[in-house]
Amino acid sequence: MKKLLQLVLVLALVGAMQAQDSRPKPVVKVYRVNFNIYELEDGKKTNERNYSLPVNSMDGIGRSGSIRVGTRVPISSGKDQILYLDVGMNMECEISEQSDKFILTSSLEISSFVLPDQNADSRTGGNPVIRQVKQHFTALLSPGKPTLVTSIDDTASKKRLQVEATVTRVE
Amino acid sequence: MAEHDKHDQPLEEMLDSMLSNYSDEQPRPGLETRVLATLRAEASQKPEHAPFWRWLWSSAATLALVAIALAVYIGRLQPPPAPPAVGAMKPPPEAAPGVPRIHRRPRTAGDRESEKPERSLAMAARQEVFPAPVPLTDQERLLLRYLANTAAEEVVAQSHSDGPAPEDGRPLPPQVQEFKITEAVSTR
Numbered sequence: 017m018k019k020l021l022q023l024v025l026v027l028a029l030v031g032a033m034q035a036q037d038s039r040p041k042p043v044v045k046v047y048r049v050n051f052n053i054y055e056l057e058d059g060k061k062t063n064e065r066n067y068s069l070p071v072n073s074m075d076g077i078g079r080s081g082s083i084r085v086g087t088r089v090p091i092s093s094g095k096d097q098i099l100y101l102d103v104g105m106n107m108e109c110e111i112s113e114q115s116d117k118f119i120l121t122s123s124l125e126i127s128s129f130v131l132p133d134q135n136a137d138s139r140t141g142g143n144p145v146i147r148q149v150k151q152h153f154t155a156l157l158s159p160g161k162p163t164l165v166t167s168i169d170d171t172a173s174k175k176r177l178q179v180e181a182t183v184t185r186v187e
Numbered sequence: 188m189a190e191h192d193k194h195d196q197p198l199e200e201m202l203d204s205m206l207s208n209y210s211d212e213q214p215r216p217g218l219e220t221r222v223l224a225t226l227r228a229e230a231s232q233k234p235e236h237a238p239f240w241r242w243l244w245s246s247a248a249t250l251a252l253v254a255i256a257l258a259v260y261i262g263r264l265q266p267p268p269a270p271p272a273v274g275a276m277k278p279p280p281e282a283a284p285g286v287p288r289i290h291r292r293p294r295t296a297g298d299r300e301s302e303k304p305e306r307s308l309a310m311a312a313r314q315e316v317f318p319a320p321v322p323l324t325d326q327e328r329l330l331l332r333y334l335a336n337t338a339a340e341e342v343v344a345q346s347h348s349d350g351p352a353p354e355d356g357r358p359l360p361p362q363v364q365e366f367k368i369t370e371a372v373s374t375r
Contacts, residue, residue, distance in 0.1 A: 053317070131323075173321050
């Protein structure tokens, strides 16, 4: 009886291993995403930054890629606690395919100090004041074609922020 | 031949007599007076129509001449384009303190390619800071005044975290990470 049980267990293990081997390997696709972020004033481009990152998808499901550029600012939030603020540019994105186009889903956050020299300026009282733009968007893009995905007017000036994205598949 | 002449003689006589009467016919008296009167009447009627067309044409010609003269005059008034001052090139003025300078690199063939209409977003100027600094708004001035005149504990007590992310979109990654002071580790 004991030997029979052992035999059944061995057969079950062998069957499971065979089933594992027979599973199709996951299809991984790699894409390159380029973001061009522009500042415009009175319709003219006055400033720009470019970011590029590879992201991938597995079996058609996008996997997130991210970029974080900037400064981590420590600020006191109580008696024994300290917070770290990310000031700069944080971005996350993922790509999936739809027929011959790409679906880009992305979160973008751009922040900056109100006072450039905020540490030396006594007006802050030790607490930095931050300007921030956050956006979350989904866009359908043609392969390799730069596309304007968002355009945001500043509420306190004549400036406009535009984000252009280009997605190419890496073979 | 002689018989033939005999037959034609009465006819010829009759024709001669009729023609002699016709040639003696005189115009009715007063023909010259009537012709002259008709001419005078026509001459007196012509001046009524002639001035209208004459004035129309002369007015149009005058207007055209005035228009040409004005065009020439205005064309002379505009100064000719100044020649390029090759030797008078000056370096760009220094930017004011606190204002980032715009760095422009020389144009290349790639830049000219990118300026084609198909490329809607051509290369823009790249400043040192992104986003470029902008003056304080009234709200920011008020906030800074509040921060400068308020104790840190009071600011902490009044502050609160951001609200929840919208349900329709994926929440943004957390911007703030909390560390206890005893465990704080700089990642830079």
